Amino acid sequence: MKIFRLFTAILFLATTQLSFSQSSWLEENPSWYYNITGHTVSGFQKNYYEKDTIIQDLSFQVFSCYSKSWDFWSESFSERTNESCFYVREEDNIVYFYHTQFDTIYELYNFNSMPGDTLKIPPPDFPNCLPDTTPKDLYSVAIVESVDTIYIHGEPLKRFIIDYEVQPDEQQYPIPIYSLGYEIIEKIGSTIYFFPSYWDLSSGCLPSGLIRCYENNKIPLYNFNEGVDCDYITTNINKKAKEDFFVYPNPVSSTAKINVENCDKIHKIELWAIDGKRVPIQYNNCEVDFSKIKAGTYILTIHFNNKTINTKIQKI
Secondary structure, three states: OHHHHHHHHHHHHHHHHHHHHOOOOHHHOOEEEEEEOOOOEEEEEEEEEEEEEEEOOEEEEEEEEEEEEEEOOOOEEEEEEEEEEEEEEEEOOEEEEEEOOOOEEEEEEEOOOOOOOEEEEOOOOOOOOOOOOOOOOOOEEEEEEEEEEEEEOOEEEEEEEEEEEEOOOOOOOOOOOOOOOOEEEOOOEEOEOOOOOHHHHHOOOOOOOEEEEEEOOOOOOEEOOOOOOOOOOOOOHHHHHHHHOEEEOOOEOOEEEEEOOOHHHEEEEEEEOOOOOEEOOEEEOOEEEOOOOOOEEEEEEEEEOOOEEEEEEEEO
C-alpha cells in the first residue's frame, strides 16, 4: 500500500510538472486582426494557425497572414495570403520566434517580466524590410514600466506597459524612434502588431497597426475598438477624414492645420509621396509645416491613440 501511495504521489508530481512546462497559449489556436496603416493603404491583416514544424530540433507553430486593403492612389483592393508568415513557440511562459532571414531564434515575449525589467527587441522578420548587412545582434531595448491585470471576456490576463529606453546606432541605422508606451497582453501579445518591435513603428517597411480583434479556443472574439469591425476597410479617405477632422487649407503653401477636438490625442504625423517614400515633415501639435515641401500631391497620415487616418493633401 505504501509503495502504491508513493508511486501515485510521484506520478502526480510528474504530471503536474509536465503540465506547467507545456504551452498554454499556442495550443489554444489563436488568431489576431490588425490594422494595415501603410502610407497609401487602409485595411486589415489576420494572422492564424497553419501547421506545426521542427526548426533546429525544436517544435514551432507556423502562422499564415491574410491581408486585404484599399489603395488610395490606384483606388483598388489588394488581397493576398502569405503562408508560413512567421514561426513561434512557447516554453515556460516565454514566446520565441524564428527569424527566417537570420536563421536565428529570438525571444519575442516574456510573460514572466516584472516592472523594471529590460527587454531586448530584435529586428522584425518581414520580406524586403531589412538590408542584408543588418547584424543579427542589432536590438532595440525596452523597459517594463508596470504590470497590471486586464479582463477579457471575464478572463484575467497580465498586461505589461512597455516603453523604449535605448535605440540602435543612429549613425549606422538612422531610423527615428517614437516613445509610445504600448502594451503587451498575456496570451495576446503586443497591441501594436504581432512583433513588438521599434522597427515596426518607425521603419515604414511593415504594414503594421493597432490590434483590432483577438480570439482563441477559450476566449471568444474580442474587439479592442467597439464600433469598428475586425475586417473593416476605409475606401473613401476624404469622407472618412471629414467625419473625424479636416485639414486646412488644402491645397497648402506653408502651414496646414488639423481641426480636431484634442491635439493631445495625436501621437505621430507622417507624410508620404506618391512613390511611397516617407517625406520628412515638421509639426507642432495640430500645425504641420509644409514650407520646405516640394509641390505635389501627398498622403498625410495622422496617428491617434486608437486609430490612424489618411487624407490627401496638395502642396502648392
